[in-house]
Amino acid sequence: MKKLILTLLIGGFVMAGAFAKTEVVYFSATGTTEKMAKSVATEMGADIFEIQPVHKYTSADLNWNDKKSLSSIECNDPKSRPAIANKIDISGYDTVIVCYPIWWAYAPKIVYTFVESQKWDGKKLVTLCTSGGSGLGRSVSDLAKFAKGSDFKGGKDFTRGSGADIKKYVEGLLK
Numbered sequence: 001m002k003k004l005i006l007t008l009l010i011g012g013f014v015m016a017g018a019f020a021k022t023e024v025v026y027f028s029a030t031g032t033t034e035k036m037a038k039s040v041a042t043e044m045g046a047d048i049f050e051i052q053p054v055h056k057y058t059s060a061d062l063n064w065n066d067k068k069s070l071s072s073i074e075c076n077d078p079k080s081r082p083a084i085a086n087k088i089d090i091s092g093y094d095t096v097i098v099c100y101p102i103w104w105a106y107a108p109k110i111v112y113t114f115v116e117s118q119k120w121d122g123k124k125l126v127t128l129c130t131s132g133g134s135g136l137g138r139s140v141s142d143l144a145k146f147a148k149g150s151d152f153k154g155g156k157d158f159t160r161g162s163g164a165d166i167k168k169y170v171e172g173l174l175k
Contacts, residue, residue, distance in 0.1 A: 022046040025088055026099035027111050029057045029071075033130045036158055036166070037099040040128065043163030044170065046097065051114050054083040064104070071103055080109040081116070088114065095124040096150075097170065098143065102129050102157070105137025115143055120150035126170055127155035 024046045026037035034050070041048035055061075061070035074080040090096050098115065100107045107129070125147050127140055140155035153173040158166050 021093045022095040022097065023090060023093040024048045024097045024099060025051060025090070025114065027051040027053075027101070027108055027114070028099075029062055029101060029108070032159070033099050033101045036128065036130055036161070037097075039163035040097065040099070040158075040166040040170070043167040044097075047093070049088045050086070051088065051110055052085040053110050054085045071108070074109040075104045075106060077109075081113040082108075082110040084110060084113055084117070088118075090118050090120075090123060093123065095126065095174065097126045097128060099128045099130075100139070102131040102134050102137055102139060105134050105139070107139040107143055111143065112146055115146045118147070120147045123147075123150050124174060125150040125152045126173055128158050128166065129155065130159045131157050132159075 022044055024037050024041040024044075026033055026048070027050070028034035028037070037048060040046070055070070057070065060066070063069040064072060066072060074082060096118075098111065100111045107127075125144070127143050129136060129139060131137075135157050136155060143155070144150070144152040156169060158169075161169075
């Protein structure tokens with residue numbers, strides 16, 4: 001009888017791990033981060049959702065040389081939280097991978113809008129970014145701080161990484 005109970009318990013733990021659900025949530029203004037997010041979602045067999053801004057960013061909005069561009073204004077305002085057009089629900093997932101570009105060493109403020117709008121208790125969080133040269137910056141520590149209650153596993157710049165590379169990295173974090 002003890003063997004049967006032990007077998008059922010072990011089997012239950014294995015099945016729970018096999019059916020753990022992963023969600024990839026991404027924001028991409030130019031398509032670079034979208035490509036990375038789709039690659040990792042496909043490789044990991046994860047569901048994928050895009051953070052869609054109410055205001056679609058134009059080339060002028062993204063001009064980092066213009067201090068009056070929308071992205072520059074948002075990045076310089078710690079309280080900026082651009083509105084999201086679509087609803088993304090993480091409640092049915094065990095692990096959430098948030099993918100975003102780096103803007104001036106931070107995640108775009110719309111990513112903060114998303115992170116702050118979710119209930120993270122009991123969720124594993126991994127952050128992945130793409131960057132034109134500044135790397136992760138403060139984005140990882142900031143997003144982990146705003147994802148209250150999450151089990152933050154880590155973050156990395158995968159601008160040039162393959163889906164298989166990202167899968168290996170994420171699986172290593174989740175062990």
